[in-house]
Amino acid sequence: MCDNRDHRYRTHYVCPPCRISQKRWAPGSRNGHTDPPRCPRCSTEMRNAGHDFAAPRQHDSAGWSVVAAVLAAGLRYEGYEPCGCSREPKFRPRTRAEVRNRREHAGRHQLPPAEALSARHL
Numbered sequence: 001m002c003d004n005r006d007h008r009y010r011t012h013y014v015c016p017p018c019r020i021s022q023k024r025w026a027p028g029s030r031n032g033h034t035d036p037p038r039c040p041r042c043s044t045e046m047r048n049a050g051h052d053f054a055a056p057r058q059h060d061s062a063g064w065s066v067v068a069a070v071l072a073a074g075l076r077y078e079g080y081e082p083c084g085c086s087r088e089p090k091f092r093p094r095t096r097a098e099v100r101n102r103r104e105h106a107g108r109h110q111l112p113p114a115e116a117l118s119a120r121h122l
Contacts, residue, residue, distance in 0.1 A: 015042065016065075036048065069117070
């Protein structure tokens with residue numbers, strides 16, 4: 001169990017098409033805004049990527065396509081603790097091959113894409 005239940009952590013927000021990541025207070029939190037942040041480049045609403053997100057380098061198109069696939073499936077990069085200080089984050093694919101294999105597995109076994117993408121072992 002976490003010792004920092006009362007501590008607030010900032011959340012990562014991303015714009016996968018522009019390959020931009022920012023840390024912000026969550027909307028509605030004590031320090032947060034009322035609306036999710038907007039991308040400084042394209043002005044679209046940025047997606048909440050979770051507390052444990054590690055952004056790929058801006059020129060890593062393969063890494064950002066994996067991030068886009070994970071977020072499109074409705075998943076976020078978070079651990080088992082709701083506060084964001086988890087020592088073992090939940091599994092998320094890191095390569096295009098992992099995304100492709102999990103999507104194929106989901107199609108063969110009629111699983112929701114989010115379930116297949118979040119499975120550590122198929």
